[in-house]
Amino acid sequence: MTNVVGFKGRLAAFAIAFVAGVVLGTVVQTQFNLLALQQLGVEIGAGVRLSTTVDDLRQFGPFYAAVFGVSFMLSTLVTGLLLKVLGLGHRALFHAFGAAVALWVTFTLVDALTPPPTLIAATRTLAGVGALLMTAACAGGLYARLTALRGLPRAGYNTFAALALVTGLAVPVDELRAQPAASYQVQEVVAGLEHPWSLAFLPDGGALVTERPGRLRRITAAGELVPGEVSGLPKVFSSGQAGLFEVLISEDFASSGLVFLSYACGVESANHLCVARAKLGEDRLENVEEIFRALPGKKGDAHYGGRMAQLPDASLIITLGDGFDYREQAQILGNHLGSIVRIGTDGVAPEDNPFIDSPDARPEVFSYGHRNVQGLVYDPVEQLLISHEHGPRGGDEINVLRPGQNYGWPVITYGLDYTGARITPFTEYPNMEQPLLQWTPSIAPSGMTRYRGELFPEWRGDLFVGALADRSVRRVEFVDGEAEDVETLFKELKARIRDVITGPDGALYLLTDESDGRVLRVSPKR
Template identity: 40%
Template sequence: MNSNKLYLALAMMLGSASLWTSCGPKETAETSNAEAFATQTERLLIKVDTLYSEFENPWGMTWLSDGRMLVTERKGEILIFKDDKFTGEKIEGLPEVHLVNQAGLLDVAAHPKHAENGWIYIAYAKNFEDSTAATTIMRFKLDGNKAVEQEDLITAGPSWKGGRHFGSRIVFDNEGYLYFSNGDKGNIPMNAQDLTNAHGKIHRINDDGTIPSDNPFVDSVGAVASIWSYGNRNPQGLYFDKATNTLWEAEHGPKGGDELNIIEKGKNYGWPVITYGINYNGTILAETSEKPGMEQPVHYWVPSIATCGITVVNSDRYPGWKGNILVAALAKQHIARVVLKDNKHIAEEKLVPGIGRVRQVAESPDGYIYAITELTGLMVKFIPIG
């Protein structure tokens, strides 16, 4: 057992609220250029505080303008935290969700002007009468702890049976546009190449659900007008870096081929025509990993780490980490700290290996890094020491 796993096990057995991890080049698991890596980072001592340990399939987190934090659970609940402690309260009156496999209540995001308008947004799998479901973006306000003024803004159809590959993340850009991700629904990968459906795409809408007039396919006959990019398999990571005006995305590959992408207007990211992965039974899935007119990832993982939520470190609290991308890993149960230079992957470090299936990682308004996990049901906070 490595030291981080040991410390985590001891913390859980003893009821401790924290574990310690030393992060830096000596812990690097994958370094393509050690000298470059050394110039980009420095060794940090991090205390990883366990703030909560009773989640059941947590998915997304956001901070409200009053300082409270919301965390979703896929079964359809939103827990309320204040000053890093669970208040014992949950949001009441949320819609029923299609709770099947990966589907349910997914992401949550506060409007960038939440202090002014009070809007909170969720992505959820909405039930339909024929036992199908579709990724839906809804907004609401809070009256006490009750969700009021609920509005379904957009449904990414057609609705689908089962619960595979629903995405979904919500982010806002510097101009207030909302982006959300929707997976290809699994059993028909070519959905991602078909502009007449919403699956396997990144979408862009106004904050009231209307479609921006400059979306790339708004004038294309038969195309879904909200599409911003396509050819995206199952994007469970999405982050808009307001410092660089860049939309980052992480998506699950099949067996191998998880991707980290920069998402740009109207571009095709290739799935399933090109991929670095193979079928789960080991057979060839795509004839090639490159094709003209289809974008290459900034980085891909073989074998898969099962990429999920992502964030860019913009805080000054973590010396040497600023501009790095943190990628939640479900299958490999760690956080990948990806070091970039000119938007190219130059190095990678595994943080908190063995902590559990990391579903989301995020930076708080006051600059601290938080993560939530499945299996272990944790919410942890990274606190730099010294």
Template identity: 45%
Template sequence: MLLIYSSFILPAAQAQRIQTEFDVRLVAEGLQFPWGMAFMPDGNILITEKIGQLRIVTPNGRISDPIKGVPAVLVQQQGGLLDVALDPGFSKNRLIYLSYSEPEGSKASTAVARAELNNGSLEKLRVIFRQWPKTEGGVHFGSRLIFSPDGNLFITLGDRGDQMEEAQRLGNHIGKIIRIRPDGTVPSDNPFVNDPKAKPEIWSYGHRSVQGAAIHPKTGELWIHEHGPKGGDEINIPQPGKNYGWPMASYGNHYNGVPIKNEHASQGFEEPIHYWTPSIAPSGMVFYTGKQFPGWRDSLFIGALAGRHLVRLSTDNKQVLNEERLLTNTLRFRDVEQGPDDALYLLTDEENGKLLKLTPK
């Protein structure tokens, strides 16, 4: 058991220093590059493994055999079985959703399927979304799945490593946030639903690779973070029909050292509300709303892969007030979620992947 001490600063109106102490407990290990997790009503946890397996982990750490019926995935670089989400009516309909890199010959793209989870297997599996077009390469698939309060499903995508402005074009799904109904149909109030030159599923565009998404507990708005190139990881609150600039604007540079204009607004793009340079490689994202850590209420927690730490951001409305880094120089954190017990749970990105639990000391 590892004891971590952390502290943070409240807004000026409540300025005082509070000491937060917490324990980190190992719940389970031996997962093969875990990527996403979702808590079921019985307290068990669905966890995806990037190698193409879905498992159930009990609160006491028992790992199930792989669930049968998972779709075939491209396991290459950043590709594989990615996120998992429960249908809002899961208790009655047993529906779950999976995002993954779907192969087609030598090409692939992000796809989302839904199926019924019954007795350790997936039944009636159906693909409800496919990113178009499929392209070569194994990077920048996205992808997080999150339901909005109105019952629609947000899917975050990547640019598939393309730097030829495809994320700026509305006739494809490259570098986009997608909004669909749970059955895959398109909501009538999507911003481009009446534009014959645009994909009707698009919510926002100009994104690079979005691997974190969360719904703000008070406003109900979608918050995301996305990987920058050499620096310039961003947090955005994507609004319908808005353009977030990639690859025309970024606070990072191309990997070959060529600079990118960092002026978003002057080019007609939306400015991020927060960014990191150098890059921390963010992954996973959740607003904390529980009672175990009252000092952390409404904080935004984000895992860091390259940074090897956990980020806590104090937020107010649409602003990030300050940043704290926890568990520094430890592990690559792929996902972070709040459990039904109000503890924080972390997945580590490694071949012997771990599920960790943070509780108050």
């Protein structure tokens, strides 16, 4: 066919093909997301499928329109120019091929330039990528056919109005109303730390602090940062979110000198969350031994979890992440991704673990259905194990952890994907735990403590949750198994808060997640 339409006709043809590509691509990604849930045994009826698809057209559609629009415009211009210069025929075939190639290049660039390993979830598999490229090819072929016609319906010139059905507007969310804060002062203890992640106090009044790139530093009882680093660490994989995470002082440290470290290990193409134990010397770790490695190895550098707590029986609780691209694995007990595990200090799974006798489960699994658990505290007063985890765009959760329970991810969540797509149509599902509290939009929760100190009696029993995206600390009242976010603190610092710790002196200590990170002490204002 020969291109016989004028500029207005080509513009209308482009608009029609563009809308078709956006709608087809959005529908395809929705079906692949739902298919991943169905493969976990989740039942999805026709009504739920339809409503989820419509929601994605409204919420994911604008994002996909931007991604597809750039690639489709370039492919149309470049393919049209090549066809004209080279005098080639088969316009529909070449425009279809060009649109598919351009979208593939765009996906590759987007994934390389954005923090998540794979931004559009449907493209985690070759089948998903292929299906989306086919929708682009359909749009390219449609454009070629329409521009070969002698006339287009006048309605074609108004096709851009159809995008209003796709774009929609995000529903505004009310800001949290802060309650009057206690009177406090914030003092800098040390500075000059590179993305500090965890702080642990030693019996002598000093402390250990981890730096995410893979360094363990020591702070003296006088509050001075010791020059240099503690040597003898195991090899740490440092990239993106990967690095050195938590340092935990053993409950019997006075007699054993043991500390535990969680960290990313391996290489970019196959890495794990690992835990090692070691004896702390004056300026080095001795007798370093890896006691846990999350399996299987995963690709990418996101979602490790990495928080730890020690229970009264000396066993260790270790939080994990789903590896971002592997979210469905959080429902599979045969691996560690998206789970919380419990091991002895020697790395062996205790005999009373909930899945110890299940041949299809990893014996270390304590609970599952988690996304990325980066807050953990054991409260000996009420004998409760409390965690929080990151949602995507919303759906951050606080949970009380109980052995053997399924906390739902990714079958249930209150959050959307970063692209605006629905991860799941469900916020509730049989035999899956509901969170005590959820934040939408996301605050990106980090370290957490339950305050049991003496300096702030009005805060006793409250949870303090660091927030990275919100650049604050949230005070959560936790009474009789109910949690309520009642106050936003330390906004004036304008810093990403990575960890919150109750010090042995009753003060709150904060770590700021910065290239020039600090340890801050919060005490009552005098």
